[in-house]
Amino acid sequence: MPENNKPKSVIREWVESILIAFVLAMVIRSYFIQPFKIPSGSMRMTLIEGDHLFVDKWTYGPQLLPPLFWDIGLKDGQPMLSLRWPDALLPYTKMRMPGFRKPQRGDIVVFVYPIDPTKDFIKRLIAVGGETVEVRDGSIYINGQLVTDPRIKKTYYYNRGDYGGEGQVVHVPPGYDFVMGDNSGSSYDSRYWGFVPESSIVGKADIIFWPLDRIRILQ
Secondary structure, three states: OHHHHHHHHHHHHHHHHHHHHHHHHHHHHHHOEEEEEOOOOOOOOOOOOOOEEEEEOOOOOOEOOOOOOEEEEEEOOEEEEEEOOOHHHHHHHHOEOOOOOOOOOOOEEEEEOOOOOOOEEEEEEEEEOOOEEEEEOOEEEEOOEEOOOHHHHOOOOOOOOOOOOOOOOEEOOOOEEEEEOOOHHHOOOHHHHOOEEHHHEEEEEEEEEEOHHHOEEOO
């Protein structure tokens, strides 16, 4: 009898091990660290296409319920199966667990794109809620004062879009952030589409871990 049960026991152990590993991976990805791949050149030369990053979620505090947008399979251009949180749970995606600090100017942040919540974007945080921001002569002015932070000062910023025109002073609403790409001439950012809700920030980009010759701590 024990011999007949042995193959089933081995299979069961394998299945349990795989399920446990999957659950642990999802918990780590959702609440601690998430890998992220750079798809475009909007953050050159700080980040280039193909860089793989670790995004730290504990600095700001992880979202209580991470966004869920999984599309499985395609038929006639439409997903065969779409996984989303029920409407009753959506308010929890806008809540955060306690973190060590709030997002600050100069941080490189990953966030849910406000126009299309199925996409994550990565940009540098320029202004926080309650501040004014202006792009003037290639530099950033916050509340009328020139920003001298070297992480921001190193970039020439172009006057573009509905929120970054020449002579335009933009008021960032409380609870929102203004973000821009380091490659200002080729970045689709807050200058075009506006503000990022603080609740939509996924985490802080901390380190490039791949490729090997690009490994570094991000500033």
